[in-house]
Amino acid sequence: MNILDILNDLQLESNIKLDEIPEIDLYMDQVIQLFESKLSDQKRNEDEKILTKTMINNYAKGKLLLPIKNKKYSKEHIILMSLIYNLKGALSINDIKLSLDEIINKPEEDNYPLRELYSCFLEECVNDENNFREDFINKIENINNKIDENKVLNSEFEKRFLLLCSLVNMSNMYRRMSEKLIDEFFTEQE
Template identity: 50%
Template sequence: MEKIKEIINQLEMNQQIKAEDIPDLDLYMDQVIQLFERNYATSKRKEDEKILTKTMINNYAKGKLFFPIKNKRYSKEHILLINLIYQLKGGLTLHDIKLTLEGLNDLQSEGVLDLETYYETYLTVLENNTEEFKDELQEKLHSVENEMKKIDSHQEELKNVLTILSFVHMSNLYRKTAEKLIDQLLLANKEDE
């Protein structure tokens, strides 16, 4: 249990780029990368891991994951969308991310969406998720410990493997549910055409 609490503290789950962290003036790609590196440096699993690269940003632009940039500069709205992409890429394919963000991009391009306000709402949801996650994690750990008692094993490694299996299963359930929601977005978009 203490190990998990230590891991939770190391995760820095509420570490996010906030809208006020982004300058109001447009940034060049290198400045965008520096902003992400500065804000997410502690979330790296390995020291040489890259948070964001020029290739990634170019692939996002080519894949039309965000609306077109102007004069090789990224607006605050671009950076907010790139951060959403960064958050989604851990669990979704780029194709699914494009489908997910297509409506946001369209509304932003049409000037109908206040993306900054929407993004702040997203950050509030993340804060709530983090608190719920901590409580849920404790429940999962108790569940694993109870199951381990049934097989009368006190080996820490076996408990850790069972915990990992449980966590990955929950992650897969959430991802599969998200994919079903993406499929519904796709169907709704086809019906609107």
């Protein structure tokens, strides 16, 4: 399999869409089943779990979710869990809690427009995917050109290794910038 095949096989557009979330409240097992059915393409291997009862309970105990009523989860709970799932790939649970604090701690009478925010997030995900594909293809071309011009490095291993290192470096830069945003805008300044 070549690198572009891997890119096309990634299923980058995997997110739970707003219209895929029922308007009725769900029990925990139903929430887990929804996540498994919609996000299973993101698993690295079959043993990996997208969402578990322990995770949901920890999110609730850690106050990353709105209060749960009658052991049922609303559309807003599922949206929050989807955002948490997305954020936890790069951020600590504490950073996620800080970033969600304004949503979670909004007075009940001031309904936060969570569905609208999530809709904008989903639209931005589509833009991100398109940008990622374009940048990734350019990165492959740049690395191939560098290796082809080099007199010492000239194997497929070096091309793949440089690509791996560059992607991890980019990931680290994005994560660090995300952490700086949290430190600057989502924590209380003393």
